[in-house]
Amino acid sequence: MKRFLLLLLLIASLLMACGGQTNNTEPAVTDDTAVSDTAVLTHIRLPMGYIPDPQYAPYYVAVDKGYYAAEGLEVDFDYSFETDGMALVGANELPFAIVSGEQVILARAQELPVVYVLEWFQRYPITVVSKAAANIETPADLRGRNVGLPGFFGASYVGYVGLLSANGLSEGDVNASDIGFTQVESLLTDKVEAVVGYANNEPVQLTARDEAIHVIYVADYIDMVANGIVTNETTIANNPELVQGFVRATLRGLADTLADPQTAYEISKKFVDGLDDSRMNVLEASLPMWQADMLGETDPASWEQTEQVLLGMGLLDAPIAALDAAYTNEFILQAQP
Numbered sequence: 001m002k003r004f005l006l007l008l009l010l011i012a013s014l015l016m017a018c019g020g021q022t023n024n025t026e027p028a029v030t031d032d033t034a035v036s037d038t039a040v041l042t043h044i045r046l047p048m049g050y051i052p053d054p055q056y057a058p059y060y061v062a063v064d065k066g067y068y069a070a071e072g073l074e075v076d077f078d079y080s081f082e083t084d085g086m087a088l089v090g091a092n093e094l095p096f097a098i099v100s101g102e103q104v105i106l107a108r109a110q111e112l113p114v115v116y117v118l119e120w121f122q123r124y125p126i127t128v129v130s131k132a133a134a135n136i137e138t139p140a141d142l143r144g145r146n147v148g149l150p151g152f153f154g155a156s157y158v159g160y161v162g163l164l165s166a167n168g169l170s171e172g173d174v175n176a177s178d179i180g181f182t183q184v185e186s187l188l189t190d191k192v193e194a195v196v197g198y199a200n201n202e203p204v205q206l207t208a209r210d211e212a213i214h215v216i217y218v219a220d221y222i223d224m225v226a227n228g229i230v231t232n233e234t235t236i237a238n239n240p241e242l243v244q245g246f247v248r249a250t251l252r253g254l255a256d257t258l259a260d261p262q263t264a265y266e267i268s269k270k271f272v273d274g275l276d277d278s279r280m281n282v283l284e285a286s287l288p289m290w291q292a293d294m295l296g297e298t299d300p301a302s303w304e305q306t307e308q309v310l311l312g313m314g315l316l317d318a319p320i321a322a323l324d325a326a327y328t329n330e331f332i333l334q335a336q337p
Helices: 002-018 054-064 082-090 101-109 154-166 183-188 202-208 233-238 240-259 261-268 277-290 300-313 330-334
Strands: 027-029 040-047 073-078 097-100 114-119 126-131 146-149 175-178 194-198 213-217 227-232
Touching: 040 082, 040 097, 054 073, 054 240, 054 261, 054 277, 073 240, 082 097, 082 101, 082 114, 082 227, 097 101, 097 154, 101 114, 101 154, 101 227, 101 300, 114 233, 114 240, 114 330, 126 154, 126 183, 126 202, 146 154, 146 183, 154 194, 154 300, 183 194, 183 202, 194 202, 202 213, 202 277, 227 233, 227 240, 233 240, 240 261, 240 277, 240 330, 261 277
Parallel strands: 040 073, 146 175, 146 194
Antiparallel strands: 027 040, 097 227, 114 227, 126 194, 126 213
């Protein structure tokens, strides 16, 4: 709880620091072959929320194949903290960021006018991972067990609590501890019986070490809003063409990655220093979480469930005003062929 409050304070402080400034969408010249050599593109700095990684293949593909350039955009990847991106977008300092859905609700509660416009991860990516020998096969098996979390904050914590609440468990039913980002080592050394992590990270690492594991996927029990693209009300009102172009290009990169993961992985090597063939499993584990009948679409019911989890955790004092203003499928629908 305290760490969540610190994150919200960080958002507020960054908002004050950025107050009154305008979108960072200055023109930039590019030699991308998809456009004229003399074309002037709008520069977009995109906060990613994590380090360079194959899971960002759809964005790398969209750059490499000129999809952003075809929309008049030049995208620069900024691997900074999620809360930094949220604050900058909320202050209209930047037009877009990659964030998780629960952060959008928390930001709206702080009166940041952010709007979620593309759901990249259709399945909430948080998991609970244990050694097969521990016999933790269902959420009910977590009762009384020692579970390690990277911290009591962020998507991992929200997903963990959402999993418990969806299965009639409370936080007091499980012996949870803060182990930092040491999930793999803590599980292998039996410091804890299970760990909370991402479906395309810790399970992949443990399997690569030939450890027999069992994985409980939060998305199998509760539908919550996961990672996607956020913008703000001002950008939507004043420059909807910018939002539409960014969404359309991103969806093209996502569709290409799903259709041809191997090529997408090879493209990723241009953007992730030192990336070799050993991490294709990260991309393979990510693909099922992105698939949907309509790529990028977000479900109102998942927003309601996410808000209910946050209320139950005490991270919201009351439902936010106009939850449906926190997201829109308008640009996804307009991007359909």
